[in-house]
Amino acid sequence: MYLFASEAVSAGHPDKCADIIADSIVDTLLQLDPDSKVATEVFISGKHIIIGGEVKTKVPLDPAFYEEITQKALKQIGYPEVGFERGETLFPDDTDIQVYVSKQSSDITMGVVKEEGEIGAGDQGMMFGYATSEREDYMPTAFAYAREIRDVLYRYALDHPETFGVDLKTEVIMDYGSKENFDNCNPQRIAKIIVAISHNKDVELKEVKRLVKKIIIENVKFEAGHFDEDNIVFYINNTGRFVKHSPIADSGLTGRKVVCDTYGGYAPIGGGSQSSKDYTKVDRTALYAARWLAKHIVAAGLAKKALIQLSYVIAEPRPASVTVDTQHTSLTEMKDEELSEIIADKFSLTPRWITEKFGLDRPSEETFLYADIAAKGQIGYAEYPWEKLDELAWFKKEFLC
Structure with a gap:
């Protein structure tokens, strides 16, 4: 065997939640003023959300501007208000949002904005x-499968909040058979699939495992020969319970999932990182x-x-x-x-x-x-x-x- 692993995380993961809020700010400011310069970071712990950084824009800004964007982003992520109790997941309406955003340094602006219309690099x-x-989309295989498994489970969670929460992680370990196959872009089979998915407290582990496998098998399109259920080791919610989730269970920070954002370690x-930046x-x-x-x-x-x-x-x-x-x-x-x-x-x-x-x-x-x-x-x-x-x-x- 020659194994290589890649991981993916859902929009409901605390770090991704922070990224999504930060980039919702980028989207909004650029839509209102395409010349906006944005670098806002987000930190989330429990129900407390701190937004800091620097912005240069023509858009009038106040804390309410950032609070509205944050609330909208949280609701779009899909943290459920049914199926879970307070203390088990983040309820968007319960959040305490603090804003510490200042004006971008004129020293940076001077180097970025050129007279001839060119843009200087905003940083080194x-x-x-x-x-x-390896694939028709020119992405590495283990990483692509980890993403595809994440996507089908996330969609199911959005549609079934009485069963799953939207905070989940997936990992796929691909067996290339040999280093030569790895070097020559020739993956052989999936060796292991790891899933951690938040769930309602009344859903037993046995049912979580059964349902996760069923969703994967019925919805992910695997290349011929890559998926053989009988020869794959599954690790699904390996602690036995994942009810408390979202930033309520673990803090989130922008820019902390750059490997998941790009090439999965390949x-x-x-x-x-990319998120939070114009x-x-x-x-x-x-x-x-x-x-x-x-x-x-x-x-x-x-x-x-x-x-x-x-x-x-x-x-x-x-x-x-x-x-x-x-x-x-x-x-x-x-x-x-x-x-x-x-x-x-x-x-x-x-x-x-x-x-x-x-x-x-x-x-x-x-x-x-x-x-x-x-x-x-x-x-x-x-x-x-x-x-x-x-x-x-x-x-x-x-x-x-």
Whole structure:
């Protein structure tokens, strides 16, 4: 065996709850003023919610503005007001919300806002993009399955609050059979599935286990040969009870689930999280651009895997470095350093370029909302603009002809 594990968490997980509130603030401010600069962090403990950070915007702000956004986000997450008692889960109307948001430093603004309309990077740092040929969506297998299992269980919990709460975690351990198979993007089977899902106190553990398995089997589309129930070890609510949940049971903080947000441990992560930040922050924008580049490299048939690193200097628009690593899976004669140079020359990868390409300053119900992305994951879903293979013809022409 050669095992690799990845984890996913639901929107009701306390850390994700904090991310969703923070990104609901980003959505609202950008919809009201697309030039808003936002960096708001959220901490939740019990029913107490603290919102802090820095904002620069034309929108008039007061504590009531943030309180309204927070209440709406909590209700959309789906913490149930039936099936659970106070003290077992978070009731949105019971929350105590404290706001400590100040104006963004003019020292940062001076470096970000350029006279010629360009945007300087809102911070220094490095970000990574990754893609693999393991699946048609170019996502790693164990991570994709962990997300898919999470999604079907979360939907069931929303529809059946008398049975499950929306705070849950999933983990899938994939058996690649050998290191060679892992390196060559050839997963063999699921070895283990781990689920922790909050539940009504009257639902016994035996029923939780039965129902979780049933939901997974009936709703997740596994690749041929990957799912064999008789040869998978299941760990479902391994403590035996998970009634008290949500931030009532465990504190939540923005930016604490960056591995679940990106590649599930299959690739490095950058220096910061994406949630809570506007489009000038390269922790967010450069992650999207790097994933877009990596996905094109694999989809064009240039390699089985691609890892892209972008790095930035605060106030400088163009990246300080663009590095391609095909992890010894290249399918062409071109060296990674050549690929890096050509891509850096072709795409400017400035915050302005990335913002305009993906519409990052215009979140909406019709395109995408940052709060929805925080709930599901920053990459890997076909509807995201940065998942579109709109330059595939150029990649094939440039590198395969």
